[in-house]
Amino acid sequence: MFKLIHQEKNSRARLGKISTSHGEIDTPCFMPVGTHATIKGLYPKDVLESGAQIMLSNTYHLFLRPGMDVIRKAGGLHKFISWDRPILTDSGGFQIFSLALLRKLSDKGVEFQSHIDGFRHFLSPEDIIDIQRDLGSDIIMPLDECVHYPCSRFQAEVAMQRTINWAKRSKRHKEENRGGPDKKQFLFGIVQGATYEDLRCACAKELVDMDFEGYSIGGVSVGEPSNLIYNMLDTTASLLPVQRPRYAMGIGYPQDILEAVERGVDMFDCVVPTRYGRNGTAFTSKGKVKIVNSPYIEDFEALDEKCSCYTCKTFSRAYLRHLFNAQEMLGLTLLSLHNVYFFLDLMRKIRGAIKDNCFLEFKNDFLEDYFSADLL
Ligand SMILES: [Zn+2]
Structure with missing residues (x-):
């Protein structure tokens, strides 16, 4: 097995x-x-x-x-x-x-x-x-x-x-x-x-x-x-x-x-990827982003520039924020999708790092970035 x-x-x-x-x-x-x-x-x-x-x-x-x-x-x-x-x-x-x-x-x-x-x-x-x-x-x-x-x-x-x-x-x-x-x-x-x-x-x-x-x-x-x-x-x-x-x-x-x-x-x-997603919080390579916060009103960048999910490749933070503010279902879906992808992608990267015998280095780099900016 x-x-x-x-x-x-x-x-x-x-x-x-x-x-x-x-x-x-x-x-x-x-x-x-x-x-x-x-x-x-x-x-x-x-x-x-x-x-x-x-x-x-x-x-x-x-x-x-x-x-x-x-x-x-x-x-x-x-x-x-x-x-x-x-x-x-x-x-x-x-x-x-x-x-x-x-x-x-x-x-x-x-x-x-x-x-x-x-x-x-x-x-x-x-x-x-x-x-x-x-x-x-x-x-x-x-x-x-x-x-x-x-x-x-x-x-x-x-x-x-x-x-x-x-x-x-x-x-x-x-x-x-x-x-x-x-x-x-x-x-x-x-x-x-x-x-x-x-x-x-x-x-x-x-x-x-x-x-x-x-x-x-x-x-x-x-x-x-x-x-x-x-x-x-x-x-x-x-x-x-x-x-x-x-x-x-x-x-x-x-x-x-x-x-x-x-x-x-x-x-x-x-349950955190979908639970947080539904509540408007995204996990990103630079930490958690609470999308309804005001700094994102006119932020036309991707949710996470390092992420290749459909949400990040297609939509801006400003649009995602708007969807949450207007209580549109699509907002919940797009943020949940990103979060699930983010966790699965983290596991892919972890597996890659283990294979290359550089897990500890990967872990330190990831955490340094993840806790670098408080985006809340
Ligand atoms: Zn994404």
Whole structure:
């Protein structure tokens, strides 16, 4: 499934390739997030043309709406949304903990109320595997317990132990029940343990012993300071097998991605490109640009002179600002398109730098430019 292609000489950054039945993914990769099975505001063809090789979708949201009956009848998620490339789905754990109402957790699973209609549901780790089998996603996650930051050591340990038990049950269940629209699915183990180094180590060790097809680093970027995130990535990534992909869930901003790549992380996802795009903020090589600000009224330059996306090649900052001020849909689309392209392009450049053994130099140059001008 995963092939390590090149280990960078001066850092732990690495190049790899993930092969799935829907295509290959070059790593380090960024996965645009389609919460409701759509990358908000963008045509799938434009997401593909921007260089996306995989997208992420959320099991929790799809389970609630449109519901599994619809997706099963459509023949799986790829067919339902007309995306024939790889899809990764999360377990829904994070959304159950952050969105659902009245959660009740036990070793059996999680009972919760839908945030949409208040309807009660119970899902076991086995149910989560079955749902993702029917979705037919290429890479799937086991149910895990996420904790908030800060959280006590006791809480973190209970959640970690439950995550390990659920991972064990998920793996067993998947092995016993193959099938679904796409039979070949890769199940990752999720390393939890909050900010406690020894818990992270213990969790990683147990999961590695179970031999998953990849490993996720969960419970990071949940409000803790950056240096804690980097320490946890350091600790966790170094314990994971070299020949398996490593995925830092929910990371992040360009600077976080670079720090994680340096520590040997291969996969990333985050909603920020489209969320910021919809709110009028663009990520550029010179930092974040808030397009509605007054300096851009008569700025006829490209949004980012170093970017080759459709938005930057075609339109001026002044026009983009006008679209936002007039509350035109096109503004949201054009900024989201640029942001998604910007993140995917960053990954392309990262891969190029790793190949040439100059990742650290690239990282320093990028960050120097990125933080050089405060364009807000
Ligand atoms: Zn652009």
